Amino acid sequence: MQILTTIAEMRQARLELRLRRRTLGLVPTMGALHAGHLSLVATARAGCDAVAVSIFVNPTQFGPNEDFARYPRTFDADCALLEEAGVDFVFAPSTAEMYPPGASTYVAVEGVSDRLDGASRPGHFRGVTTVVSKLFNIVAPEWVYFGQKDAAQVAVLRRMVRDLNFDVEVVVCPIVRDDDGLAMSSRNRYLTPEERRQALVLRRTLCRIEEEAAAGITSSAVLIDAGRAVLVEEPKVRVDYFAIVDPETLVDLENVNAGNTLVAVAAFVGNTRLIDNVLI
Numbered sequence: 001m002q003i004l005t006t007i008a009e010m011r012q013a014r015l016e017l018r019l020r021r022r023t024l025g026l027v028p029t030m031g032a033l034h035a036g037h038l039s040l041v042a043t044a045r046a047g048c049d050a051v052a053v054s055i056f057v058n059p060t061q062f063g064p065n066e067d068f069a070r071y072p073r074t075f076d077a078d079c080a081l082l083e084e085a086g087v088d089f090v091f092a093p094s095t096a097e098m099y100p101p102g103a104s105t106y107v108a109v110e111g112v113s114d115r116l117d118g119a120s121r122p123g124h125f126r127g128v129t130t131v132v133s134k135l136f137n138i139v140a141p142e143w144v145y146f147g148q149k150d151a152a153q154v155a156v157l158r159r160m161v162r163d164l165n166f167d168v169e170v171v172v173c174p175i176v177r178d179d180d181g182l183a184m185s186s187r188n189r190y191l192t193p194e195e196r197r198q199a200l201v202l203r204r205t206l207c208r209i210e211e212e213a214a215a216g217i218t219s220s221a222v223l224i225d226a227g228r229a230v231l232v233e234e235p236k237v238r239v240d241y242f243a244i245v246d247p248e249t250l251v252d253l254e255n256v257n258a259g260n261t262l263v264a265v266a267a268f269v270g271n272t273r274l275i276d277n278v279l280i
């Protein structure tokens with residue numbers, strides 16, 4: 001496994017693969033890797049000749065009062081996991097490499113970037129779309145792998161790839177959960193044992209909605225009420241958003257659209273913001 005820290009090195013590695021007619025898959029991450037990230041790597045390995053994983057805690061997607069400074073950075077452990085998983089390249093640039101002084105160009109997907117996480121975290125998706133565009137230009141993968149865990153991000157990035165004609169295929173992988181049902185996240189390590197127990201209410205809420213929808217309820221308002229009845233079981237969990245939306249536009253749906261509906265929740269447990277979702 002090669003660890004590359006400059007754009008020039010990554011481009012050279014890409015060029016050599018191309019000369020050997022080998023395809024490349026990219027898994028963008030911010031590190032602090034867990035089994036969710038590794039599931040993306042495994043899917044990439046199965047579909048591409050070579051796999052690159054980027055590790056970059058992207059400052060432009062964090063708000064001024066968010067956790068950029070304390071975001072977990074576990075580079076050596078991440079590399080050991082990626083080596084074990086059979087990754088070919090780790091691309092781990094510095095902030096200065098990605099954003100040289102005076103960098104002032106951004107990619108913004110209007111509308112969809114202002115919904116769900118975009119509404120609660122102004123500017124977040126502009127940071128995501130900018131860094132992912134840069135990664136596409138630097139790594140030039142045939143395929144890129146994202147997790148359904150970040151459902152709003154998936155909607156924004158799919159739109160960006162379509163609108164800007166990026167020559168890359170987006171592959172979305174299912175949410176990986178811990179045994180207790182909590183969606184895996186690098187931020188779960190912030191949780192105290194008690195907060196972790198409280199956080200399980202998010203999964204229970206989504207399961208209740210799934211059950212009610214399976215029983216034939218289609219009204220989003222009725223389903224949201226059923227979900228809220230579960231959420232109140234943990235009064236210390238502060239809901240940020242809880243919505244039933246179209247998975248492509250993230251616009252609220254009045255009624256569940258069979259086979260094409262996203263139920264998404266974000267909540268603060270202690271100071272930690274967690275997200276989860278289900279497609280019904």
Ligand code: AMP
Pocket residue numbers: 028029030031036037039040145146147148149150173174175176177183184185186
């Ligand atoms: P992050 O390092 O949090 O930026 O995540 C990198 C990628 O891993 C994103 O595409 C996430 O959606 C994906 N990911 C994170 N957690 C999970 C999970 N529990 N299951 C599946 N994919 C995940």
